[in-house]
Amino acid sequence: MPHYFEPGDPISPDGLEEFDVSLAGQPARVASAPGVFSARRLDPGTAVLLRFEARDGGAPPGRGDLVDLGCGWGPIALTLARLAPEARVWAVDVNRRALALTALNAERLGLGNVSAVSPDAIPPDLEVDLLWSNPPIRVGKQALRQLLRHWLGRLRPGAHADLVAQKHLGADSLIGWLSAQPDWSAAKQASAKGYRVIRVARAEAAAPGQAPQDEASRFGPK
Numbered sequence: 001m002p003h004y005f006e007p008g009d010p011i012s013p014d015g016l017e018e019f020d021v022s023l024a025g026q027p028a029r030v031a032s033a034p035g036v037f038s039a040r041r042l043d044p045g046t047a048v049l050l051r052f053e054a055r056d057g058g059a060p061p062g063r064g065d066l067v068d069l070g071c072g073w074g075p076i077a078l079t080l081a082r083l084a085p086e087a088r089v090w091a092v093d094v095n096r097r098a099l100a101l102t103a104l105n106a107e108r109l110g111l112g113n114v115s116a117v118s119p120d121a122i123p124p125d126l127e128v129d130l131l132w133s134n135p136p137i138r139v140g141k142q143a144l145r146q147l148l149r150h151w152l153g154r155l156r157p158g159a160h161a162d163l164v165a166q167k168h169l170g171a172d173s174l175i176g177w178l179s180a181q182p183d184w185s186a187a188k189q190a191s192a193k194g195y196r197v198i199r200v201a202r203a204e205a206a207a208p209g210q211a212p213q214d215e216a217s218r219f220g221p222k
């Protein structure tokens, strides 16, 4: 069993905040800590995304590699792990405390299919079957675009990503930029409480016999 509390660790038992949430329709007591996003509650934007997913009825693929990009204390990753216990859920963050909290929450909830890792620990050839994210909009437009290019570029043909973004933080311009990219289609799926849920779908692979696109048109300037 992993040891979460050792000297120098990003979290300590007396620094934890605990609260109750509902994840995948089931109650969950979760731990969080100062210094992570929305440390004392389920973020309202994340709640909009998770409510949309529950209503959409599109359960995640039962197997394969599912990603929560920017996991924080883990609400999205934990939901995916509950909904798809046979799938591998990659909870990715650059914040060590966030990763430690997600790992702790997964362990406490008995979810052995969550890997909470920094981006550099992701296998370089990982192909993603589904990505859900409340992405770090506040990193700035260029950094966000670079991050999304990287992760959306890992979607398998036919796979999609659902992102939630606040309207006043540029959700609509993000949709415009995503829609202009040659490899993906993007559309608003839902709008609630000032947030948009954006679905970004990767084009299906060319049918057998169909001429493959050349590299320039597949990966042309973004």
Ligand SMILES: C[S@@+](CC[C@H](N)C(=O)[O-])C[C@H]1O[C@@H](n2cnc3c(N)ncnc32)[C@H](O)[C@@H]1O
Pocket: 037, 038, 043, 046, 069, 070, 071, 072, 073, 074, 075, 076, 092, 093, 094, 095, 098, 119, 133, 134, 135, 136, 137, 139, 147
């Ligand atoms: C808006 S918060 C969402 C957190 C969590 N998913 C939630 O819903 O509460 C975005 C998260 O992205 C993380 N982040 C920032 N830059 C990142 C990067 N380059 N790669 C992965 N995660 C990043 C932040 O540390 C933060 O935890």
